[in-house]
Amino acid sequence: MNCNLEQSEEIAEIIISGSMSIEDAANLRNVLASAIAGSCRIEIDLTAADTTDISCLQVICSAHRAAVQLGKQLTLRGTEESLIKCLEDAGFPRHTGCQQQNGIACLWQERQRN
Amino acid sequence: MDMAQVHREAFREEAHELLTELESALLELEENPVDANLIGCAFRAMHTIKGSGAMFGFYEVAELTHEVETVFDQVRNGSTSVTKDLIDKTLKAGDLIRCLLSSNGAVDESERQQLISTFRQMAAPPEDKPVHVGSDNPAGALRESEEDEKLYRIRFRPSPDIFLTGTDPLLLLKELRDLGKCRIIAHLCDIPSLDSMDPERCYTYWDIILSTAKGINAIKDVFIFVEEDSEIHITIIDDSGNSIDKPIYKKLGEILVERGDLTTEDMEQVLQKKKLFGEILVESGLADPSKVEAALVEQQQIREAQQKRQMSAAAASIRVPSEKLDTLVNLVGELVTVQARLSQTAGLRNDTHLLQIAEEVERLTSELRDSTLNIRMMPIGSTFSKFKRLVRDLSQQLEKEVEMVTEGAGTELDKTVIERLNDPLVHIIRNSIDHGIESPETRQAAGKPRQGTVHLTAEHSGDSVILTIRDDGAGLDKNAIRAKAIEKKLILESAELSDRELFALIFAPGFSTAKKITGVSGRGVGMDVVKQSIEALRGTIDITSQKGEGTTITIKLPLTLAIIESLMVKIGDEYFVMPLSLVEECVELTSNDIERAHGRNLANVRGSMIPYIPLRQRFLLGDKDPAIQHVVVTEVAGERIGLLVDSVIGEHQTVIKSLGRMYRDVQGLSGATILGDGSVALILDVPQLVQWG
Known part of the structure; x- marks a missing residue:
């Protein structure tokens, strides 16, 4: 996995490419933590990401909660077919919101193929 | 007839069909005691008779079938094996149910009670069984290789260290998807905050609703390498063996309570409020949204499975009284006649337009005729299965070893022909077993296998069906037939007859060469009636026989009588x-x-x-x-x-x-x-x- 962080006070853009696996989970957590700490809006660009495993999905999920708790915004961009397939296989997409966020805004909400 | 009576009548009709299916499954099971499909078939027949029987007031039927069903459920699960004794008793139960269903419903109550207690003993756990059921067919544990489609709820909570063992839960989930239709809901509520999380630990757990026919063992096999460290609960939440007459959908609260995700008290409290149950639960924080969603998915999947079964059952067949079909055939007959008149009139007038219309009507009538007659066509197999039972019972009664081999069970004949064919065929098969097939000792002495065989085959031949009943018994004794025919003054002593003519004499009224009259045959009534019945069906009957080798009776019948x-x-x-x-x-x-x-x-x-x-x-x-x-x-x-x-x-x-x-x-x-x-x-x-x- 390649993970590039471009950050300003306003926005942090994390561009991920390749396959996301357990080896990348710790690195991903650190990148996301610093992005959340330094910017108001965090955008994860997954356009070039191929696949992901559960460990990286957990990290993104946790990062989203952390951002929301701090009143910041974390969004996903460009979830491609193969990535959506991974999300579906993992059972992540859902219709309801996140309990930790009082039922609103789950990162995985409605992220499935029609 | 009021509606209740109509339903009771419909149930009787259905139950008779199910009993026929049951009987044929049992007879096949005797030869193949581990066939999961046959066991499933016997179980479903009993299950349906029980359910519908109780619904329509046939409580005695329901009580007996319940006990039989229990034993077959154990057979399905592999905890009991199919034995000859079980088949005998189940066939007996089937006969008793038939009697209970008949209009007078008179049966020996003590016999019914005895059967009930026999099946209860069979179903009892091994330590409670007074006698071992028998091991004449040690079927062993039944592997659920392919069974009926069932809906499973699987909760999979892997060990937090699962990633470190090199196992990717995603692969396990994919394996589950390969087993059937699958809905997976990941529960993310245990994922900690970013700063306190160990990215190499698994915090996610799953609820999976899987619809599969592969059996529970196939599901367990998926988790075989992680089962020791993981929490895995597999529950059957819907069984296709369940009656589909009244689909039962569990309510959301019931599912959550059943899963242990909600207490009964909380559910009742929430129900006081007039809002969507799931919404209230989430709002009040009593259940995680993902858990509510998983329960909703389960509910939906059960509903879909039951609806699918209902629809496929409805689409598979429509029960129509045969009188309605007779009326339809009669109307088509009238139409064929009118069409012939139209064609004739058009031909006489030599009107091109009219001729065109007549040709079109002729084509459509011909298609309509074929389709209508096809509706009345039934596979002869249902009759064949009855004969298997006949052969089994008769050979036991006569202490002979006889096997029946059937071929062409799928051959279709008009329903009326099949119905009217029953009695003649019973006569012929009885004769074959009683007079044709020798005792095991006699056969052995003659260098034949101890077990005799009666072949019953059906095949299409043009617009006819040819039925052949062939046995490998003693064959007809030409001298005895000739002597009897002379004695009965059917032929002159000097008459020269071909084999065929000689054999045809056995169709004469009162003709029998049997030295003794048995309860089965030998009274000389039968073969003349057989011939009359076959001819009444516009068919022909023919006999060939070779002394010591056996007899073949060939019946040629038209496909339809209409x-x-x-x-x-x-x-x-x-x-x-x-x-x-x-x-x-x-x-x-x-x-x-x-x-x-x-x-x-x-x-x-x-x-x-x-x-x-x-x-x-x-x-x-x-x-x-x-x-x-x-x-x-x-x-x-x-x-x-x-x-x-x-x-x-x-x-x-x-x-x-x-x-x-x-x-x-x-x-x-x-x-x-x-x-x-x-x-x-x-x-x-x-x-x-x-x-x-």
Whole structure:
């Protein structure tokens, strides 16, 4: 996995490419933590990401909660077919919101193929 | 009849069909005691009879079937094996249920109670069983390789260290997807905050709703390498064996309570509020949204599975009373007649437009006729399974070892033909077992296998079906038949008969060579009735036999009794039709040919002399023969015999109408049909004409 962080006070853009696996989970957590700490809006660009495993999905999920708790915004961009397939296989997409966020805004909400 | 009675009647009808299915499954199970499909079939039959029986007030039936079903459920699960004893008892239970379902419903209550207690003993855990059921068929544990589709709820909570063991839960989930239709909900509520999380630990757990026919073992196999460290709960939440008459959907709260995700108290408290249950739960923080969602998915999946089963059951068949079909066939028959008139009228007027319409109507009528007659067609297999039971019971009664082999169970015949075929076939099979197949000792002494075989085959042959009943028994004793025929003055002592003619004597009324009368056969009633019944179906019956090797009885039957392909002939001003299946060829016969035969009714057909029946004289239709007549050569009971007519008109679609009561006993005619111009043509009963001579 390649993970590039471009950050300003306003926005942090994390561009991920390749396959996301357990080896990348710790690195991903650190990148996301610093992005959340330094910017108001965090955008994860997954356009070039191929696949992901559960460990990286957990990290993104946790990062989203952390951002929301701090009143910041974390969004996903460009979830491609193969990535959506991974999300579906993992059972992540859902219709309801996140309990930790009082039922609103789950990162995985409605992220499935029609 | 009120609605309750209508339902009871419908249940009776359905139950009889299910009992037939059960019986045939049991008989097959005897040979293949581990066949999961057959076990499932027996279980489902009992399950349905039990459910519907209780619903329609047949409580005695429901009580008995419940016990049988319990044992078969154990067989399904592999905790009990199929034994001969179980099959015997289940067949007995089936017979008893049949009696209970019959209109008088009179059965020996003590017998019913005894069966119930027998099945209870069979179902009891091993330590409670007073006697071991028997090991004559040690089926062993039944592997659930392929069974009915069931809906499973799986909760999979892997060990937090699962990633470190090199296992990717995603792969396990994919394996589950491969087993069937699968909905997966990941529970993310345990994922900690970013700063406190160990990215190499698994915090996610899953609820999976899986619909599969592969069985629980296949699911367990997916988790085989992680089961020790993981929390895995697999529950069947919907079984296709369940009655689909009343789909049962569990409510959201019930599912959550069942899963342990919600307490009953909390559920009841929430129910006080007038809002969507799931919404209230999430709002009040009593359940995680993902858990609510997982429960909703489960609910939806069960609903879909049940609806799918309901729809497929509804689409598979529609039960229609046979009278309605008879009416439809009659109407189609009328239509065929009217269409013939239309074609004839169009031909006479020579109107191109009318001819076009007539042709179109002819095509459509022909398709409609074929489709309608097809609806009445049933596979003969249902009758075959009854005979398997007959063979089993008779061979036990007569202490013989007999196996029945059937072929062509899928061969289709008109429903009425199948129904009327039952009794003749029972007679023939009884005779085969009683007189044909020898005792095991006699067979062994003759160098034959101890077990005799009765082959019952059905096959299509043009517009007919040929049924063959072949045994490898002692064969017919020609000398005994001849002696008996002379004694009964059926033939002269000097008579020279071919084998076929000799064997045909056993169809004479009261003819029996059996030295003793058994409860099964030997009274000489039967074979003449068999012949009459087959001929009443416009069929023919023929016997061949070889002493010491066995006997073969061949029955040729028309596919349907309603409309037949026939050959139309004319004598004087009258039209006649005869089944085309009996016709071999037509040859001309001139007055010179008749002269050359010196008054004998013999026609020279390519060098062979064929006797014929002059129908003009037989039916007293005037005495002036035309210069050229036609011999329609038919084959009856293996003999070629001609029917002399004035002219051959050609093929004809004959809608058979029975003769009125007044004419029912007229020899040589089996019915009538209405022609295109509205006139009537009589249908020749060829076998009877030939017999009449």
